[in-house]
Amino acid sequence: MGKKLYIQTLGCAMNERDSAHIIAELQEKEHYFLTQNPKEADLILINTCSVREKPEKKLFSEIGQYAKLKKQDAKIGVCGCTASHLGDVILKRSKSVDFVLGARNVSKISQIIHQKRVAWVDIDYDDSAYVFSQNPNSTLKGMINISIGCDKKCTYCIVPHTRGNEISIPAALILDEAKRMVGDGVKEILLLGQNVNNYGKRFSNEHRAINFTQLLNEISQINGLERIRFTSPHPLHMDDDFISEFARNPKICKSIHMPLQSGSNAILQKMRRGYTKEWFLNRIEKMRSLIPCLSVGTDIIVGFPTESEEDFLDTLDMLEKVRFDTLYSFIYSSRPHTQAQKWLEEDKSVKLVDEEVAKERLMLLKERHKEILTEDNFKQIGKIHSILFESFDEENLLLEGRSDTNKLVRVKAGRNLVGEICKVKISQIKGAQLLGELI
Ligand code: 5AD
Ligand code: SF4
Numbered sequence: 001m002g003k004k005l006y007i008q009t010l011g012c013a014m015n016e017r018d019s020a021h022i023i024a025e026l027q028e029k030e031h032y033f034l035t036q037n038p039k040e041a042d043l044i045l046i047n048t049c050s051v052r053e054k055p056e057k058k059l060f061s062e063i064g065q066y067a068k069l070k071k072q073d074a075k076i077g078v079c080g081c082t083a084s085h086l087g088d089v090i091l092k093r094s095k096s097v098d099f100v101l102g103a104r105n106v107s108k109i110s111q112i113i114h115q116k117r118v119a120w121v122d123i124d125y126d127d128s129a130y131v132f133s134q135n136p137n138s139t140l141k142g143m144i145n146i147s148i149g150c151d152k153k154c155t156y157c158i159v160p161h162t163r164g165n166e167i168s169i170p171a172a173l174i175l176d177e178a179k180r181m182v183g184d185g186v187k188e189i190l191l192l193g194q195n196v197n198n199y200g201k202r203f204s205n206e207h208r209a210i211n212f213t214q215l216l217n218e219i220s221q222i223n224g225l226e227r228i229r230f231t232s233p234h235p236l237h238m239d240d241d242f243i244s245e246f247a248r249n250p251k252i253c254k255s256i257h258m259p260l261q262s263g264s265n266a267i268l269q270k271m272r273r274g275y276t277k278e279w280f281l282n283r284i285e286k287m288r289s290l291i292p293c294l295s296v297g298t299d300i301i302v303g304f305p306t307e308s309e310e311d312f313l314d315t316l317d318m319l320e321k322v323r324f325d326t327l328y329s330f331i332y333s334s335r336p337h338t339q340a341q342k343w344l345e346e347d348k349s350v351k352l353v354d355e356e357v358a359k360e361r362l363m364l365l366k367e368r369h370k371e372i373l374t375e376d377n378f379k380q381i382g383k384i385h386s387i388l389f390e391s392f393d394e395e396n397l398l399l400e401g402r403s404d405t406n407k408l409v410r411v412k413a414g415r416n417l418v419g420e421i422c423k424v425k426i427s428q429i430k431g432a433q434l435l436g437e438l439i
Pocket of ligand 1: 012052299300330334
């Protein structure tokens with residue numbers, strides 16, 4: 001009988017990919033299998049996120065809860081960005097933690113579980129460490145890291161500190177992994193990186209020169225692969241070449257996540273994002289002129305230090321102009337090792353936005369986005385989408401899948417069509433759900 005692993009994953013898609021890597025390593029090399037019940041686990045892992053302060057603060061109470069309910073000899077490990085950021089401070093603060101493994105060190109999981117009270121958090125530049133572990137559970141969708149770390153220095157962001165400078169994974173490794181996945185039945189691949197379209201700027205070693213647009217093109221030539229998605233591109237690096245490949249290539253899904261962060265040029269500059277709202281709008285207009293059905297998602301931070309009412313109105317204005325399909329919005333959270341925190345500490349003229357004001361702005365933003373989404377969802381009635389079905393509820397005969405534009409669509413159907421891509425006409429809107437009929 002193998003050992004049981006319980007893993008809690010917080011944060012972004014990158015962390016999900018890292019958790020998948022950890023699970024595959026432990027299954028292959030240490031014969032673990034997954035459990036959803038921490039009480040019966042032999043190993044409990046928390047894959048942490050440090051982008052905002054709150055989840056980081058909650059980490060120690062979570063460790064305490066796991067320590068109370070775990071089996072007597074079970075181990076607890078802390079992985080991910082907070083592990084990178086706090087390192088052995090976690091061991092000092094919590095006697096229940098057996099090891100700490102940084103976000104850049106996931107491939108060492110099968111070694112560290114045999115160590116006692118150690119923290120491995122160095123920034124590793126060896127790309128052989130990112131050779132993908134075989135995932136024995138083939139599914140319809142696969143995730144591939146194409147780069148690690150981030151070279152940008154956005155002034156609010158702790159990620160360059162926790163995940164280190166950016167290196168690209170050699171294209172040959174990515175293509176091999178994609179082919180293997182497709183051979184295992186994967187239809188859709190999600191390419192991951194903090195800054196995917198900066199791909200190819202730096203490798204850890206001598207490797208074939210290739211940029212993101214060329215990589216997309218090469219992956220799309222894999223027979224049997226139906227769909228490619230990626231997250232997140234940086235608006236600054238969205239050049240015309242990329243836009244024309246994106247528009248022209250039928251395998252590249254027509255939905256894009258473009259983190260705006262703020263609609264105010266003054267705030268964008270203070271965030272060091274490197275673009276203006278005019279550039280962002282220009283990129284959207286160019287893409288929409290080629291792809292009228294394009295769906296756009298974004299991330300927005302409200303309450304960045306010094307953000308005025310006028311700055312916030314500029315952000316709201318971008319909602320009207322772009323009409324984002326998905327919005328992840330956050331209140332600014334001051335993070336160590338960031339320029340913005342330094343300004344707050346050292347420059348008396350830089351102040352945090354009042355908490356109540358920031359909360360109100362977040363609420364207004366979310367409300368307006370919800371209205372826009374409802375209006376736009378109604379425009380979907382009668383439209384035809386290609387849906388890749390991912391699940392089938394046999395009791396209610398309901399198929400569920402996603403359109404090319406990443407909309408979740410449900411369809412009543414007499415048979416299981418999971419894994420197939422079918423044409424569906426949208427017939428009804430129920431809350432945020434789109435309902436359709438097979439045609
Ligand atoms: N405070 C609030 N939100 C942040 N993000 C990154 N850093 C911070 C911070 N300090 C948000 C950005 C980013 C997303 C992953 O998290 O919007 O795109
Ligand atoms: Fe953080 Fe900016 Fe890098 Fe994104 S691009 S991970 S926001 S520093």
